[in-house]
Amino acid sequence: xxxxxxxxxxxxxxxxxxxxxxxxxxxxxxxxxxxxxxxxxxxxxxxxxxxxxxxxxxxxxxxxxxxxxxxxxxxxxxxxxxxxxxxxxxxxxxxxxxxxxxxxxxxxxxxxxxxxxxxxxxxxxxxxxxxxxxxxxxxxxxxxxxxxxxxxxxxxxxxxxxxxxxxxxxxxxxxxxxxxxxxxxxxxxxxxxxxxxxxxxxxxxxxxxxxxxxxxxxxxxxxxxxxxxxxxxxxxxxxxxxxxxxxxxxxxxxxxxxxxxxxxxxxxxxxxxxxxxxxxxxxxxxx
DNA sequence: ATATGGCCCTGGTTGC
DNA sequence: TGCAACCAGGGCCATA
Numbered sequence: 591x592x593x594x595x596x597x598x599x600x601x602x603x604x605x606x607x608x609x610x611x612x613x614x615x616x617x618x619x620x621x622x623x624x625x626x627x628x629x630x631x632x633x634x635x636x637x638x639x640x641x642x643x644x645x646x647x648x649x650x651x652x653x654x655x656x657x658x659x660x661x662x663x664x665x666x667x668x669x670x671x672x673x674x675x676x677x678x679x680x681x682x683x684x685x686x687x688x689x690x691x692x693x694x695x696x697x698x699x700x701x702x703x704x705x706x707x708x709x710x711x712x713x714x715x716x717x718x719x720x721x722x723x724x725x726x727x728x729x730x731x732x733x734x735x736x737x738x739x740x741x742x743x744x745x746x747x748x749x750x751x752x753x754x755x756x757x758x759x760x761x762x763x764x765x766x767x768x769x770x771x772x773x774x775x776x777x778x779x780x781x782x783x784x785x786x787x788x789x790x791x792x793x794x795x796x797x798x799x800x801x802x803x804x805x806x807x808x809x810x811x812x813x814x815x816x817x818x819x820x821x822x823x824x825x826x827x828x829x830x831x832x833x834x835x836x837x838x839x840x841x842x843x844x845x846x847x848x849x850x851x852x853x854x855x856x857x858x859x860x861x862x863x864x865x866x867x868x869x870x871x872x873x874x875x876x877x
Numbered sequence: 878a879t880a881t882g883g884c885c886c887t888g889g890t891t892g893c
Numbered sequence: 894t895g896c897a898a899c900c901a902g903g904g905c906c907a908t909a
Contacts, residue, residue: 593903649903683903686886720885721887722903760879764881777901777902777903867901
């Protein structure tokens with residue numbers, strides 16, 4: 591499932607490949623997933639826009655789009671990059687979503703819901719078998735720019751991190767997964783950061799000491815940065831914008847390692863359900 | 878206000 | 894061996 595490191599990897603890849611390109615034509619399948627934006631409005635909004643930049647916010651990919659109508663184009667669809675965005679295309683990959691940069695004659699994957707043909711001759715494709723992904727269009731003349739409700743775990747400061755969990759009557763695992771507290775942490779990195787911090791997933795968030803929370807913040811930061819360096823975790827069918835798998839799944843200490851020996855103490859990894867999610871931990875290392 | 882559980886989906890796994 | 898039932902899981906929404 592794409593979480594912060596996977597979404598960051600995809601956003602960077604898409605940014606490098608399509609920045610300055612222009613959206614010529616939009617095709618949406620019968621299952622085009624509207625995330626507040628109906629398909630017709632989505633297609634109309636995207637067509638003719640320049641792609642100024644692509645970046646990540648939480649688990650969302652945000653495409654900053656230039657003014658409608660090729661303004662600033664040099665005729666090859668290449669656009670000046672200093673323009674202020676006039677619109678945004680927001681992509682959430684859900685569980686199984688992919689955002690791919692391909693050539694038009696590349697084989698069409700099953701469950702391709704959107705194809706954006708670009709002025710450069712390439713295509714941006716949104717593929718999502720399970721259809722938990724969402725696409726949204728925002729016209730910045732009318733709509734507010736997209737922002738995540740939660741803090742970014744890569745940049746949050748120590749005191750701010752500690753304050754997030756104060757008085758919370760839910761498990762630390764549940765708190766980590768709550769996107770309105772921290773934006774971008776999903777099941778893999780919740781489990782992996784709790785292992786690295788030595789904390790049981792069922793501990794109550796509001797009862798953790800300052801020192802424990804500081805350990806957790808550092809563990810989370812380290813695990814996310816490490817995963818980004820390795821191109822994310824490919825556990826189900828995650829691939830980057832070029833269709834290439836990540837390598838961080840090889841570094842997992844607990845996630846999907848039920849019954850296997852802990853890398854630190856050899857105790858078999860256990861699985862339980864916390865906050866409605868499969869949760870993996872070492873009964874020896876995590877207290 | 879805050880926390881919990883059901884729901885949406887399909888593909889992979891499990892069980893007979 | 895083949896098929897069907899089961900289940901994962903992010904975010905949204907209704908409910909407590």
